Amino acid sequence: LSKDSWQQLLEQAQAKRLSFYQQPRVRFPGTSIEHHTFFLEDPSGNLLEFKHYLHESAIFGERECREVGDSSTHPAGS
Template sequence: MSLSPFHLAMPVYDLKSTRRFYGEVFGLEEGRSSDHWVDFNFYGHQLVIHEHPKTPSQESAHTNPVDGHDVPVPHFGIVLGWEEWETLAERLKSFGTEFVIEPYIRFKGQVGEQATMFLLDPCGNALEFKAFKDMSQLFAK
């Protein structure tokens, strides 16, 4: 399956700390930037952080229950390979990342078994990183 890169522009009210977070903690390559926005290579996709006043979802995230956890809404993220997900989880832990939902295996032994973790960037934007044991089950019911 060939995927086209997505482009996501998102608001951040603290450009400096969020730039450090995506660049240093995640190790993402920085692209173009200005005094008010920064491009990052987000696993082959274009993530742009834009300076913007705090949004209501950054003030207090809404959650929905999933698999016994309160999942923040809205959120975005990426589906990684299993080993890449494990490496990222260890990297985030080594930086002392505070997780909204600690890395764990969801739907273990069921259709759609996946590794997942949720965290917030410095401006309260929720991120989910996941990996599937069997990538063909990405859209399985």
């Protein structure tokens, strides 16, 4: 998603008081895989992630960064 589309989805979800599994945040700041993300939980318990990458290459082309998930240097909620 573009940053504007991501922000618009976030604002719509907040306005409709949808159930957030994980609040909006920036992950891996200052790296080639920096992105904005939030998770919604649907009525069946499925998680839906919406994200915007700062660098398009991170979507499919980034090979240098092998980090997956959260770690102590990038704690949840930061």
